[in-house]
Amino acid sequence: MMEEILNFNRREFFRSSAILTTGLLVPFYSFGGKKFETAPDPSTLAPNSYLRIGTDGHVKVLLSRCELGQGIWTALPMLIAEELDADWRRVSAEHAPAAIEYYHTMYDTQRTGGSTSVVSEFDRYRKAGATARYLLVQAAAARYKTDMASCRTENGVVLVGGRKIAYGDLVQDAAKLTPPTDVPLKDPSAWKLIGKSTKRLDTPDKCNGKAIFGLDVRQPDALVAAVARNLIEGSKVKSYDREKALAIPGVKEVVPIPQGVAVLADNFWTARRGRDALNVQWDLGEYASLSSEGIWADYRSRADKGGIVAVEAGDVDKTLASAAKVVSVEYYQPFIAHAPMEPLNATVRLGSSKCEVWTGTQTQTDDQNAAAEITGLPKEQVFIHTVFLGGSFGRRNITRSDFVREAVEVAKASGKTVKTVWTREDDIQGGRYRPAFLHRFKVGLDKEGRPIAWKQVSVGQSVMTGGPFEKVAVINGVDQYSIEGMQQAVHVKALENKKIEVNTTVLPIGIDNWRAVGLSHTIFAMESLSDEMAHAAGKDPLDYRLMLYRDEPRLAGVLSLVKEKSGWGKTMPKGRGLGVAAFKGMGSFAALVADVTVNGKELKVHKFTCVVDCGIAVNPDGILAQVESSVGHGLSATLYSEVTLKDGKVLQHNFYDYKSLRIEEMPEVEIHIVPSREKPGGIGEAAVGQVMPAVTNAIYAATGKRIRSLPVYSNL
Amino acid sequence: MITLKVNGVSYGVDVPDEMPILWVLRDVLGLTGTKFGCAAAQCGACMVHLDGDGIRSCVTPVARAADREIVTIEGLNDAIGRSVQAAWEEVDVPQCGYCQSGQIMAATILLRENPAPTDDDINHAMSGNICRCGTYKRIRAAIHLAAKT
Numbered sequence: 069m070m071e072e073i074l075n076f077n078r079r080e081f082f083r084s085s086a087i088l089t090t091g092l093l094v095p096f097y098s099f100g101g102k103k104f105e106t107a108p109d110p111s112t113l114a115p116n117s118y119l120r121i122g123t124d125g126h127v128k129v130l131l132s133r134c135e136l137g138q139g140i141w142t143a144l145p146m147l148i149a150e151e152l153d154a155d156w157r158r159v160s161a162e163h164a165p166a167a168i169e170y171y172h173t174m175y176d177t178q179r180t181g182g183s184t185s186v187v188s189e190f191d192r193y194r195k196a197g198a199t200a201r202y203l204l205v206q207a208a209a210a211r212y213k214t215d216m217a218s219c220r221t222e223n224g225v226v227l228v229g230g231r232k233i234a235y236g237d238l239v240q241d242a243a244k245l246t247p248p249t250d251v252p253l254k255d256p257s258a259w260k261l262i263g264k265s266t267k268r269l270d271t272p273d274k275c276n277g278k279a280i281f282g283l284d285v286r287q288p289d290a291l292v293a294a295v296a297r298n299l300i301e302g303s304k305v306k307s308y309d310r311e312k313a314l315a316i317p318g319v320k321e322v323v324p325i326p327q328g329v330a331v332l333a334d335n336f337w338t339a340r341r342g343r344d345a346l347n348v349q350w351d352l353g354e355y356a357s358l359s360s361e362g363i364w365a366d367y368r369s370r371a372d373k374g375g376i377v378a379v380e381a382g383d384v385d386k387t388l389a390s391a392a393k394v395v396s397v398e399y400y401q402p403f404i405a406h407a408p409m410e411p412l413n414a415t416v417r418l419g420s421s422k423c424e425v426w427t428g429t430q431t432q433t434d435d436q437n438a439a440a441e442i443t444g445l446p447k448e449q450v451f452i453h454t455v456f457l458g459g460s461f462g463r464r465n466i467t468r469s470d471f472v473r474e475a476v477e478v479a480k481a482s483g484k485t486v487k488t489v490w491t492r493e494d495d496i497q498g499g500r501y502r503p504a505f506l507h508r509f510k511v512g513l514d515k516e517g518r519p520i521a522w523k524q525v526s527v528g529q530s531v532m533t534g535g536p537f538e539k540v541a542v543i544n545g546v547d548q549y550s551i552e553g554m555q556q557a558v559h560v561k562a563l564e565n566k567k568i569e570v571n572t573t574v575l576p577i578g579i580d581n582w583r584a585v586g587l588s589h590t591i592f593a594m595e596s597l598s599d600e601m602a603h604a605a606g607k608d609p610l611d612y613r614l615m616l617y618r619d620e621p622r623l624a625g626v627l628s629l630v631k632e633k634s635g636w637g638k639t640m641p642k643g644r645g646l647g648v649a650a651f652k653g654m655g656s657f658a659a660l661v662a663d664v665t666v667n668g669k670e671l672k673v674h675k676f677t678c679v680v681d682c683g684i685a686v687n688p689d690g691i692l693a694q695v696e697s698s699v700g701h702g703l704s705a706t707l708y709s710e711v712t713l714k715d716g717k718v719l720q721h722n723f724y725d726y727k728s729l730r731i732e733e734m735p736e737v738e739i740h741i742v743p744s745r746e747k748p749g750g751i752g753e754a755a756v757g758q759v760m761p762a763v764t765n766a767i768y769a770a771t772g773k774r775i776r777s778l779p780v781y782s783n784l
Numbered sequence: 785m786i787t788l789k790v791n792g793v794s795y796g797v798d799v800p801d802e803m804p805i806l807w808v809l810r811d812v813l814g815l816t817g818t819k820f821g822c823a824a825a826q827c828g829a830c831m832v833h834l835d836g837d838g839i840r841s842c843v844t845p846v847a848r849a850a851d852r853e854i855v856t857i858e859g860l861n862d863a864i865g866r867s868v869q870a871a872w873e874e875v876d877v878p879q880c881g882y883c884q885s886g887q888i889m890a891a892t893i894l895l896r897e898n899p900a901p902t903d904d905d906i907n908h909a910m911s912g913n914i915c916r917c918g919t920y921k922r923i924r925a926a927i928h929l930a931a932k933t
C-alpha cells in the first residue's frame with residue numbers, strides 16, 4: 069500500500085479506473101446499441117466520431133473537450149490535421165455533444181480538467197485523422213487503379229502520379245469503405261503542424277462579438293431567471309416577499325426551488341430587481357456565526373492534534389531531535405473564488421420527453437446525470453449543447469454540476485424555458501472555492517543542510533470526497549489532493565524518516581477544483597519551505613534546490629535554465645530581489661523566477677522568467693499563452709484573492725473588494741520552452757502554483773520579510 | 785418609447801428609462817457581443833461607444849443614449865477599430881475571449897485619442913478593463929502593433 073501511495077500519480081491513477089483507453093476509436097453513434105446525436109450528415113466522410121469531411125473538402129473537428137481559453141479549439145484540430153494532411157485553412161472546430169464516444173480517455177466521463185486535453189487526445193485524435201486519410205488514399209487508389217503506396221497526400225489533396233485530387237472529390241467514394249481498425253501514425257520527424265506555432269481558430273470570432281458564450285445563448289421562448297441562494301449548505305429560506313417581486317413590471321414568476329427562490333422575467337435586469345425585492349431571510353442553523361477567524365482557530369487546534377497518517381517511515385521524532393537544525397513553519401492559504409470573467413449561467417428547455425441544456429461546461433456527463441436525476445428523464449434524453457466558456461479556472465468543473473442543476477430546477481418548477489444568470493456578487497459569494505489550507509512543517513536538516521526528517525500536518529477540506537473521483541483519490545481517508553505533489557516530491561520521497569498527516573475538515577462551504585487543484589496550495593507551502601530550508605542551511609536558494617531535486621532530472625533541468633535566463637545571482641538594488649519556485653505537476657515541469665521591488669507596503673512585480681518542460685509542445689504559441697495566463701491569473705491570487713467570512717456571510721462582493729490583477733500590474737513575462745520528445749504534459753495549470761512562492765520568496769530576498777500567509781497584500 | 789441608434793440602425797425600445805444600456809443591447813436587441821462582467825463599473829467588459837466616447841454600458845441608463853449613437857463591437861468598423869481587431873488577431877490575444885470585446889472597444893478609444901501611446905498611456909487607458917485570463921501582455925503588444933499600422 070505504501071508503495072502504491074508513494075507512486076501516486078494523477079495520470080496512472082485515473083487510468084486504472086477508466087474504461088476507455090487512449091487511442092481506442094469508438095465507432096460513431098452506435099455505442100452500446102444507442103443512437104446519439106452524433107449521427108453524421110450522410111454526405112460527409114465520417115469514419116469516426118471526431119471529424120467530418122464534406123464534399124467541399126471542409127474538415128470539421130468535433131471536440132471531446134471544451135474550450136475555456138486554454139486553446140484546445142486549435143490544438144485538437146492540429147492533431148487531426150497533422151495526420152490527415154489537411155489544408156489547415158479549411159479546418160474548423162465545434163464542441164461535440166454529450167455522448168459516450170467523447171468520454172475522456174482517462175476518466176470515465178466527458179469532462180475537461182486536470183490539464184489533460186492534449187495529453188489524453190494526443191493518440192485518439194491523431195488516429196482519427198490518420199484513419200480518414202487512409203480511406204481517402206484508398207478511394208483515390210481505387211479510382212485510378214493503382215496501389216495505395218504510390219499515392220501521397222498533402223494540404224488536402226491526394227497525389228496520384230501527376231494528378232492532384234482534392235479530398236472533397238473523394239469523400240463519397242471513401243465514405244463507402246470500411247475504416248481500418250488500426251492505422252500507423254507519422255514519425256515525429258515528418259510532422260509539419262505539430263510543434264509549429266499556429267494561430268488560434270477561435271480568435272476572429274472572439275474579436276468581433278460573434279463568439280457565443282453561455283450568457284449569449286438566446287432561445288426565443290426563454291425567460292431570464294435570477295436566483296436567491298445561500299453559500300451555507302443546508303441553510304433554509306425562512307421568508308421572502310413574493311408579492312413585492314411580482315409587483316415589479318416585467319417580473320413573470322417567482323418560484324421556490326431546493327436552492328432558494330428564483331425570479332423569472334423578460335430580461336436579466338428586471339429579474340435581478342425582482343430578486344432583490346424578495347428580501348429573502350435565511351436560517352443558517354448552527355452556522356449563523358461562522359467566521360474566518362473561527363475557522364483558522366479550529367485549523368490550528370487540528371494541526372496540534374494531527375490527523376490521519378498519509379505516509380510514515382522511520383522514526384521522525386528521534387531524527388528531528390538529533391538534527392543540526394530544525395525548520396518549523398506553517399503556511400496559511402485562504403478560500404479563493406475562481407471569478408471567471410463570464411458569470412455563471414445555463415439555459416434549459418424542458419419538455420415531456422427531453423431536456424436541452426445550453427451552457428459553457430466542463431462536465432457534460434455529470435450535467436446529464438444531474439438533469440436526468442431532477443427530471444426523471446433517461447440520461448440519453450438530456451442534450452448538452454456546449455458553448456464557449458468565458459473562463460472557468462475550475463468553476464465550471466464542479467463535482468455536482470451546481471449551476472446546471474439549479475437551472476434545471478428552475479425550468480422544472482416554473483414549467484418555462486429559462487436562462488439562469490448569476491451576478492458577479494453571486495459568483496464571489498457562491499462557493500465552490502479553492503479550500504482554505506493550513507500546512508504545518510517541522511523539517512530536520514543535517515550539518516550540510518540536507519533534510520533528514522520531515523513532519524507535516526495538513527488541514528483543510530477534501531475536494532474529492534463526494535465527487536466522481538472519490539474512490540480513486542481518497543485513500544484510507546486521505547484525499548491525495550489535499551497534499552498533491554508533496555509526498556511525491558523527489559526530496560520527500562527519498563527520506564527515511566517522515567510522517568505526513570492530513571486532518572480533513574468538514575464545513576458547510578462548497579469547495580471544488582480551482583486551477584491546478586491541490587497544487588494551487590501545496591506548491592506555495594513546498595516552495596516556501598524549500599526556500600526557508602535553504603536559508604536555514606546558509607545556501608543560495610536556487611543552488612540548494614538544484615541539490616535537493618537532482619534526482620528529478622527534468623525539474624533540475626528547468627531550474628538550471630531559469631538560473632541562466634533570469635540572471636540569478638546578480639547584485640540587486642536595495643529593496644529589490646529575485647525569488648524562485650520550481651515544481652512538477654500535470655506531467656510537466658516549471659521553474660519560475662520573480663523579480664520584485666518592495667517599498668514599505670508597496671510591491672512591484674517587474675518580471676517573471678519562466679522555463680517549462682511539457683514534453684512535445686503541440687502548439688508552442690498556445691503554450692506561451694498558457695504560461696502568460698498562469699502568471700497573470702496566478703498573480704491575482706497571490707496578491708489579492710481571499711474570501712473571508714463573518715457571521716456566516718462572505719465579506720467580498722465584486723471586483724472592488726475581490727480584486728483582480730490589472731494591466732499596469734502585469735509584469736514582463738519571458739518564457740522558455742525546453743525542447744522535448746517526451747510525451748505531452750499538461751500546461752494550463754503546470755505553472756500556476758509556482759507564481760505564489762516565487763513572489764513571496766522574492767519579497768524575502770528583497771526585504772528579509774517572510775510571508776507565510778496569502779494573499780500578499782493582506783500580509784505585507 | 786426611447787429611440788436609439790445602434791451601429792447605424794434606429795430602434796424604438798419600450799423599456800424603463802433607468803434600464804442600463806447593457807441589458808437593452810443584450811436582452812432586448814439581441815446584440816450579445818457586449819458582455820456583462822460585473823454590473824458595477826469595475827471590469828470594462830460592457831464597454832461601448834456613445835457618440836464616440838467609451839462608456840460602461842452596465843451603469844449607463846438607456847435614457848442617456850436617447851437620440852444618440854451607440855457603437856458596439858458588432859458595428860466597430862472605422863479604420864482604427866479595424867486595425868485594432870487586426871492587431872488582436874495577429875498577436876492572438878484572446879484566451880477565453882470574454883473580456884475582449886470591451887478591451888477592443890477601450891483600445892480603439894485610446895488609439896483615436898493617442899495614435900502612438902506609450903506603455904504608461906496604455907496602462908492608464910486600459911486599467912479599467914479586467915482580463916481574468918491574464919492576456920495583458922498581448923493586449924499591450926497588440927495596441928503597439930495597431931498604433932504602427
Ligand code: FES
Binds near residue numbers: 822823829831
Ligand atoms: S460589466 Fe460593466 S464594467 Fe463590468
Ligand code: FES
Binds near residue numbers: 409884915
Ligand atoms: S480572455 Fe478571458 S477574461 Fe480576458
